[in-house]
Amino acid sequence: MNIFNQAFQKNISAAKMFIFFSRLMDRPVFDNQDREIGEIYDIVVKPSQVYPLSHGLIIRKGFPNRKYALIDWKDIEKLDKDEARLKIDKSKIVFGEIHDERKELTLRRDILDQQVVDTHNHKVIRVNDIQLLAVEQALMIAHVDIGTRGLFRRLGFERSVDWAVKIFNPKAKYLSDERLISWKYIQPLTINPVSMTIKIDVPQKNLANIPAADLGDIFLDLNAKHQIALFKSLNLANKTKIFTNIDFKTQHSILNEMNDLEISELLNNIPSDEATDFLEKLPREKTKHILNLIENKYSRRLSQLLGYSGDSAGGLMTTEYIAFTKETTVQSALDQIREFKFKSEPAQFIYIIDETHHLLSATNFRRLILANPQEPILNSAFPKTYFVHLDSSVKEVAYLMEKYKYFAIPVVDESNVLQGIITVDDILSQLISFAWRRLKKIKIIQKI
Amino acid sequence: MKNLKSFWAKTLIFLSVMGPGIITANVDNDAGGITTYSVAGAHFGYALIWSFVPIIIALVIIQEMCSRMAVVTGKGLADLIREEFGVRVTFYAMVVLVFSNIFNTISEFAGIAASAELFGISKYLLVPVCALFVWWLIVKGTYKSVEKVFLAACLFYVCYIVSGFLSKPDWKTVASSSISPSFHFDQAYIFMLIGVVGTTIAPWMQFYQQSSVVEKGIRIENYKYSRLDVIIGAFVVNIIAIFIVIVCANTLFIHGIRIETAKDAALALKPLAGQYCFYLFAFGLLNASVFSACILPLSTAYSVCEGMGWEIGVNRTFKEAPQFYSLYTAIIAIGAAIILIPGVKLVPIMLVSQATNGILLPFVLIFMLLLVNNKRLMGKYTNSKFYNFCTILIILIMIILSLILFITAFIH
Helix, strand or coil: CHHHHHHHHCCCCHHHHEEEHHHHCCCEEECCCCCEEEEEEEEEEECCCCCCEEEEEEEEECCCCCEEEEEEHHHEEEECCCCEEECCCHHHCCCECCCCCCCCEEHHHHHCCCEEEECCCCEEEECCEEEEEEECCEEEEEEEECCHHHHHHHHCCHHHHHHHHHHHCCCCHHHHCCCEEEHHHEEECCECCCCCCECCCCCHHHHHCCCHHHHHHHHHHCCHHHHHHHHHHCCHHHHHHHHCCCCHHHHHHHHHCCCHHHHHHHHCCCCHHHHHHHHCCCCHHHHHHHHHHCCHHHHHHHHHHHCCCCCEHHHHCECCCCEEECCCEHHHHHHHHHHCCCCCCCCCEEEEECCCCEEEEEEEHHHHHHCCCCCEHHHHCCCCCCCEECCCEHHHHHHHHHHCCCCEEEEECCCCEEEEEEEHHHHHHHHHHHHCCCHHHHHHHHHC | CHHHHHHHHHHHHHHHHCCHHHHHHHHCCCHHHHHHHHHHHHHHHHHHHHHHHHHHHHHHHHHHHHHHHHHHHCCCHHHHHHHHHCHHHHHHHHHHHHHHHHHHHHHHHHHHHHHHHHHCCCHHHHHHHHHHHHHHHHHHCCHHHHHHHHHHHHHCCHHHHHHHHHCCCCHHHHHHHHHCCCCCCCHHHHHHHHHHHHCCCCHHHHHHHHHHHHHHCCCHHHHHHHHHHHHHHHHHHHHHHHHHHHHHHHHHHCCCCCCCCHHHHHHHHHHHHCHHHHHHHHHHHHHHHHHHHHHHHHHHHHHHHHHHCCCCCCCCCCCCCHHHHHHHHHHHHHHHHHHHCCCCCCHHHHHHHHHHHHHHHHHHHHHHHHHHCCHHHHHHHCCCHHHHHHHHHHHHHHHHHHHHHHHHHHHC
């Protein structure tokens, strides 16, 4: 790989070490005897690292009967924007008909012109060009270009457009505005034809850092095929996060693609209020089938919740809450909270019940932490606790929560047995749909 | 009892899937289409009715491929062309598409202006009002509400059927001439035939149909309903076209009246078929023109943004999808403004729109054929051999016809 060594010797500035893939595409390829053997078609990369390295070169010859050949990267003598030179003889290159059934990631087939997920800006984008960095003996994917300038470069107009823009405004934003996105944020969406999954290059942690609602939005921007493939490729935590943040139609189409084991795994991990929201929209027979797949205890709770009407307190509540009997000491309550694993984020309230689950009172974390660790928990409780009944209306619930500034309110049945809690976010989404019937307007509000 | 229940369940699914095929097919009967069919009926009587039978078949086969690609890949046609054939091809295809659709939109606004004159309203009032309405509908609407308006517009095409009945045709002759092809080797007849067939399959239709099926998010298990949607659309649109031919054949052809435009046809109908027939005909023209003036810019903006990777969406705001809305607004503004120029000549505009359609159509059809047979994209849903044979035949015929139209556009 002479070119790279030469570049170092001549002390060419770092900027010159970057090369756009569009500049390499369709350049002629010569063998060691200076005979032209074809043109550069594609580059195969090894996807193991954060920044994948070039691994092979696909060359193409002939028209209209195109033939393709794969050249190992170490057989390349020189590669720049004018031409590629190989170390090997023309006779050693085997051309074949097919080029797009390779399993490895290739630039032209899998990235260029395709849609990818930008995990930094939380968007689905289309790649106009790829910027490669020359490192020792290979090329590394550094950035993808999603800007208009990349588009003009591909069309071969970059210089003329640059020139035209300079005439009108030499300081135009267009000239310095490179919309390059680092590869470490890019998740390609190539579907493996055998496993029908997507290889997650970006660590799942990266995806986990995206707020759940944004992750849902990204997901909805993909087409159905990609949605299913990506969903199958994710870990359970990310699956749960996405599933609870997409619309019913998409949930349904994903569920249709899952087997019973996957369904039970997923639904066992979804908070009860989200699960009932989804289940109550399904046809009755399907709901029954799914309930049978879920863990016994949880499914009984879900079918109970499904019995309440959607806009009553019973339909809105979640059954994930923290409750202790009145004799529990503050210390042991705190210890148990530390050990608990909750499906949903429990609101700051802790409920105090008797042996038969009747609601006695409530306390919050602040009171609990300030209290004497040896005292029973009842001593740290609020002087009075307000609650709603299973059949209370949304308006009643909202009114009480606003009045007493609660983040969550307990729900009890007619004999005062604690059934669940309603958190402020569930009420808020109800109220928003009351106030703005149209989803579109909600979107505008979000942007502001 | 169980059968009845499943029938209703199926009907419900169909109603939820219905839309893209019927809407796309109906836009075929736009201002240009109505003009062509009126002239065909007035000059040749029932002699061209047989050609609608092969047109239905061709329309179903071509549009079915689009809707199959949409359901299987979940991507629009411009998306697929960009991903499989690269940015350069896409860019030039989009440039021609924008160009041809601007001229098509101008002719739709010409249809609005013509119906304004028929109703005795100033076109300087009706054209801007319609342009604003069309713009407002998309910018302020959501996909669901827009589709409902479009489906309602499809219903108004019924007025051509009513006016067909009002003209009291001889149904026996209609039936016999639609079954038995009659072919005349006379130049005017052949050109008319090419005109009738040529207006049936336009490049923008493939883009629009595929995008709207994608936007609806139809799943593969409901695909058979989507196919039904396409078939119904093809039948409905051609039945309406046949009725337009009938109206003109039964009145103008019998009395030997020569016409040039749909407006001439409506005016000539007044003394022959009565006032109601005239008003229905004129209203049909207005409805078709407004409807198409909405869909054409929308489909253009959709395709271009898909191909170039810009944000798309009826469901998004102006700020979120600036290119989409700018393009949409610009095409409507240009279309309406050119019609309002006093003394503008319409014939050259029609010719340019025909010519650009003729250039683009072969490419689009060949791209479609390559894409639909790509195993990597379509899996087991590629075309069968017989289907491919039919498709290639239709494509060849369409290419030859559109090339002839293209060449004659220049000779004239």
